[in-house]
Amino acid sequence: MVWFEVLAFALLLALPAIPSMFELRKPQDDGKLAIADGYVRDPRFFGTSFRRMLAPLLVRADGDEKFSTQIVWRDTEPIRFAPNLRVEDGERVRGVLIGDDVRIGDRAGIRDAFGRDHVAVADGAIVRTAASDGTLTIGSDVRVLRWIDSEGDCVVGEGTVLGASASSAALLELNAGVRFERAWGRPVLASTPNTVPIPERPDAKRSVEENAVHEDLIEHRSIVLSAGARVNGSLKVYGDAFLESNVHVHGHLIAQGHVYLGPGVRIDGNVFAEGDVVFDDGAHVGASGYKTVYCTGVAILGNAANVDGWIVAEGGGSVV
């Protein structure tokens, strides 16, 4: 019986390795982990890619003549071109609309729109994507399903939902109640008559008084910077950062908690928060080129809050 026990023991020991042998002999899953080697972070990625896809069509659309065709992307998409392209109120249109001046009527529903001079989307419309090489105007209560992008100024009306990305090479103005995930503009500017709900002042062990001047400031709990305080370097906080009015941080603001930027606060560098970011009226981020505000929570923008660059709000952003 001993040989049987030894054999049984050996078999049981080898049991987990038996399925492995099949994978070793005929590998099904032995590829390297895929890395996107060519990937470069680009806040206008959607707009840039869309234009690249449209490029062959735009060559043909270089005149006053209207035409219709179709193109095979993931699905076969009908294409419509007209120099002055109009979608009537309440009309539903499939495919890609291209024109010099594109106007989408009230409560209309379209997929993709591209304008070489201007795109206007009226109130209550539903748009999958909209891009313009000139200006872009989005009305109130519009629902953008994916993204918008413009080379010129872009103004977004009240209560509009902007999808995954809104970007403009120039001004991106967001009015009251606008919701977004990622917003890029030079600058992104909020415009609203409403008042920002001021978060509770943290029970900070450390307060920085008015006119105090510091180099890099690192606080292992929460911090309150009193009105007018100035930090000559960067500010790193392990808890919440509560910056009262007109505080000026010359470097970056890094917080492992929530961030409140009071009225007129200026952050020259980037803002990185592992929580929410609240911009009170006139709070400003960005100097010497574009910067980023990144938060894992929500971003709330008050009137005249502005960021020269990118706002990435993992929990969603909104204008109050």
Add this chain to the structure above:
Amino acid sequence: MDVAIAITHVYVWIVVGVMAIYAVRHWGFTWNRLAMRQRPYYQDLIDEDLPGVTVVVPMHDEQTVASAVLDALIACDYPRDRFEIIPVDDRSSDDTTTIVAAYSMAYSFIKPAYVMGGERGKPAALDRVLPIAEHDIILVFDADYRPGKGLIRELVMGFVDPEVGAVMGRVVPRNANENFLTRMQAMERSGGYQVDQQARYNMNLIPQYGGTVGGFRRNVALELGGFDPHALAEDTDLTIRLALAGWRVGYANRAECYEEAPAQWAVRFRQLRRWSRGHNRALGTYLFAMMSAKALSWEQRVDGVLLLFVYLVPAVLFTGFAANALLFFAGQIPVVPLVAFSFFVVSYSAFGNFGPAFEIAAAELLDGARERLLLLPYLFALFLFNGWAVTAGAMDAFGDFIKGRRAKWDRTQKIGTPRGVV
């Protein structure tokens, strides 16, 4: 005789305790990675005002890989006026010198350094570059690495944090499908980075600067005394010195870079042995400083101590097995209660050197693995191999300490992308 038996009993209990601590540590890491809030790195920040960067590529007889790494760096999207590449040619006897010279003629931002004498190896090369580097951020890539287009920018963004003294990206073998050894290394790498490093970053512990696909602040490295040319694990050395001085290491899990994993057992054995020798030297140098470091929280001190001991674990485990066997043949079984004994065996036979099986399984799942999970039982074989190499390295380090000798750098052989590797 009774005293010897009693001492052996105590030793076995100590081994059980050590292994239990490491098992709990890695359970914690795995749980954190699977179920807790993940801490983001800074790669989502884009900033027009980027700092200057010096990329250092230490090279010795790298003709098979030199062009590829330089081409990859040239293709990076970092602004050229804030970017320089210093390939450090350390007395190559093959065509490396010619290749590097040709690239420096073609690109003004490639400024090679030629080492003609003195100590050999990566730490010595880095120490030489520190005073001549033009920029304050230094990134290091081994010659067999292939940085992607946006990688430099992603790594550099970590330095917006004023506490970050070094950053580390994720290493991914590109020749995983070459043979059994490279497949298993790819799994180990997954566990080490996808779970272990990220969890330590999440928990504000001490992620390790790994010496490649990473970088540090030049001024800080200079303030800390530069690099010891005789250190074989200059990455551990820098990680610990930074931590002791109150600096943090930022870990960028999404800043991934391909490497060439050793495909021959002998090459891998020498690599592990060198790592272990250097790491255990760091253990001897920094253990007491780490235990009493005022700049660190108690959690960080514990993590630092466990990090320092990690290359001693296989030796501890093997001697624990030996002590256990001794007690068995001395008629002293049961050595310890059954539960503890099972724990000792099960936990640590699966532990390996670079991550227990459950940690690697979790990492592979996060990476979207499917059939390769079937290979997990073979980790035991790899653990024996790793344990052997690492124990040999630990003995080397002990010998260095006893005899007061200095270690010599031993380069890991690279062959470039072999045929058949996708």
